[in-house]
Amino acid sequence: MDRKSVIKWIKEPGKMGHKYSLWAVYFCTGCGIIEIPPVITSRWDAERFGVIPVATPRQANLFMITGYVSLKTLKAIIRTYEQMPEPKYTVAFGSCPINGGMYWDSYNTIKHIDKYIPIDGWIAGCMPRPEAIFIAVTKLWMMIDKGAATGYIRYRKNYKFYRRNQEKLFGELAWPPLYPIDEKEDESE
Amino acid sequence: MKVVEFVFSPFLAFIIGVFFLGLFRKIVARIHQRYGPPIIQPLLDVIKLFHQKGFSHGVLFDLGLILSLAGSIVVILFLPFAGICPLKSSGGLLVILYMMLFLPLGIALSGGEGANPNISIGISRKLILSLGYEVPFLLIIISVMNFYKTISIVDIVNSQGGFRWALFSPLFFSGIAYFMILPAMLGIRPFDIVSAPQEISSGPQVEYGGKYLGLSHIQHAFSIFITIALFVNLFLGGGENIFFFFLKMLVVFVSMVLIHSVFPRLRLEQALRYLWRWPTIFAFLGVIVSQIMR
Numbered sequence: 001m002d003r004k005s006v007i008k009w010i011k012e013p014g015k016m017g018h019k020y021s022l023w024a025v026y027f028c029t030g031c032g033i034i035e036i037p038p039v040i041t042s043r044w045d046a047e048r049f050g051v052i053p054v055a056t057p058r059q060a061n062l063f064m065i066t067g068y069v070s071l072k073t074l075k076a077i078i079r080t081y082e083q084m085p086e087p088k089y090t091v092a093f094g095s096c097p098i099n100g101g102m103y104w105d106s107y108n109t110i111k112h113i114d115k116y117i118p119i120d121g122w123i124a125g126c127m128p129r130p131e132a133i134f135i136a137v138t139k140l141w142m143m144i145d146k147g148a149a150t151g152y153i154r155y156r157k158n159y160k161f162y163r164r165n166q167e168k169l170f171g172e173l174a175w176p177p178l179y180p181i182d183e184k185e186d187e188s189e
Numbered sequence: 190m191k192v193v194e195f196v197f198s199p200f201l202a203f204i205i206g207v208f209f210l211g212l213f214r215k216i217v218a219r220i221h222q223r224y225g226p227p228i229i230q231p232l233l234d235v236i237k238l239f240h241q242k243g244f245s246h247g248v249l250f251d252l253g254l255i256l257s258l259a260g261s262i263v264v265i266l267f268l269p270f271a272g273i274c275p276l277k278s279s280g281g282l283l284v285i286l287y288m289m290l291f292l293p294l295g296i297a298l299s300g301g302e303g304a305n306p307n308i309s310i311g312i313s314r315k316l317i318l319s320l321g322y323e324v325p326f327l328l329i330i331i332s333v334m335n336f337y338k339t340i341s342i343v344d345i346v347n348s349q350g351g352f353r354w355a356l357f358s359p360l361f362f363s364g365i366a367y368f369m370i371l372p373a374m375l376g377i378r379p380f381d382i383v384s385a386p387q388e389i390s391s392g393p394q395v396e397y398g399g400k401y402l403g404l405s406h407i408q409h410a411f412s413i414f415i416t417i418a419l420f421v422n423l424f425l426g427g428g429e430n431i432f433f434f435f436l437k438m439l440v441v442f443v444s445m446v447l448i449h450s451v452f453p454r455l456r457l458e459q460a461l462r463y464l465w466r467w468p469t470i471f472a473f474l475g476v477i478v479s480q481i482m483r
Contacts, residue, residue, distance in 0.1 A: 003227065017237030021230070045223035047214070050230060055390040058398035061241065085242045085398040 018061065018087060019141045020050045025060035027080055030067020032094040035130050044130045049137050057083040062140075064133075065119075068096035068103050069110040071169065078166060081117050082178045086152050089144075091136055092119045095126045102126070115165045118151035194275040195266065199411075201273075202265045202418075205435065206410025207231050209417075213446055220450045231410070235403050243399025250302040250396075254404050257295025261411035264288045268418050269343050269427060271434040281340035282330055285419065292412050293319050296393050296405075303396035311392025314457055315383045321464035322373040328472035329363045333423055336360055336479040342422060349426035356424045359482040363475030364424040369468040371441070372448055373460065374416045379452040380460055417441050 002008060009016050028036075040046045040053055054060050057080045065077065081090065092113055095101040100111040113119060121140055123132045143149040155162060159179045167173055210231040218225025227233075245251055266275045267285050293315050300308040336359065337345050349355055356364040373380040384392040397405050421427065421437045428434025455463070 013236050014240030017233055017240055021234045021237040042221045042223050045218065045225070047218060047226045048224045050226060050233065055386040056395050058244065058396055059394070059402055085244065087241070
């Protein structure tokens with residue numbers, strides 16, 4: 001907890017700000033969202049860590065994917081993720097986004113979410129306890145401190161990979177690419 | 190010396206407004222039996238927001254926000270803060286009354302460029318709500334100006350010196366009416382219909398991100414300062430020094446937070462019905478009583 005260390009604030013105000021004011025977007029996917037209301041209300045108070053839920057992706061910088069991701073939800077997840085301002089951090093919550101969990105043989109559920117959007121951290125378990133979210137938040141602080149939470153940079157760098165995976169799933173996407181894709185490189189491969 | 194005041198006054202307003210925002214979250218957390226964020230959390234949020242990438246939706250999207258911010262800074266220059274009043278001679282209550290319109294108007298201009306349906310709903314709610322509280326507010330201002338026979342806010346503060354507060358004078362009913370419309374002017378519960386996060390995704394701020402949201406937070410801090418400082422100046426007799434002025438503001442603000450944390454949100458027509466009934470009756474009574482007992 002170096003929230004009060006003045007030297008770090010003067011040196012890197014942006015990084016410290018991103019660390020201690022993580023605003024999570026209200027986006028409920030699957031059953032994991034049932035663990036979020038106790039986290040943000042009186043029982044486990046997430047606000048003491050600076051984590052508050054905000055109503056729109058424009059204001060948020062933390063995206064929690066809670067529970068299984070169906071094909072339809074993935075479309076909304078990608079659009080929400082692309083609307084968030086940089087830098088943005090993603091945390092996958094529960095075992096379903098990791099490998100499908102109990103939906104491992106479902107035809108309609110995404111098994112590996114990090115093929116479609118970059119993930120900074122994973123919380124395993126079915127369901128993880130609310131305390132796991134705080135462990136994840138403190139881990140995310142350490143990652144931001146070391147500069148290891150680079151999901152949004154990876155997304156920009158490998159946008160062609162992510163976009164190709166998304167198009168493989170949905171066919172033609174209804175929205176234009178977020179970053180310019182160089183078509184010439186594609187042909188040379 | 191004058192130049193120092195011009196810089197010092199908005200700076201002080203920013204510090205106090207941000208402190209109030211932090212205190213707001215802390216008190217609400219304690220009422221919920223939570224620990225709550227650190228008291229400097231709004232400052233951390235603003236620092237973060239200025240280091241985030243923002244999306245602009247057009248020229249007016251930027252300019253409206255700046256207009257709103259500039260309007261609030263100009264109002265602060267006209268407000269006496271414990272003897273510090275940079276634009277003392279040239280203003281008065283009328284200027285403050287005009288310039289306070291810029292605060293919702295700038296946000297409305299800026300949001301209109303965003304082209305999000307939630308913004309339109311939020312702006313229409315904001316303008317209707319301000320229509321609701323402007324009626325009693327104008328009556329209150331008229332009764333105060335009529336009672337002290339001046340439009341200069343510095344003179345009004347000076348004539349309340351030595352515990353002759355307007356709240357304990359024939360202007361009592363006007364003070365009560367101002368206290369009743371304060372939650373609507375601050376935009377807190379039961380009147381937070383404008384930025385209802387659960388209904389319309391925080392209303393006019395939907396498309397704000399990054400530094401736009403940071404500026405909007407600063408504007409919110411300024412508007413909290415303006416509304417409460419005006420109440421303290423008009424009815425609680427200003428202050429002999431900065432400490433007493435701040436103490437009076439703190440008392441008013443904490444009572445507002447207590448109101449915020451126990452009431453649910455009203456619907457728009459319920460809010461309008463309330464604002465045009467009880468505060469208006471009290472304000473009208475204040476006009477009549479202060480005219481008779483002058």
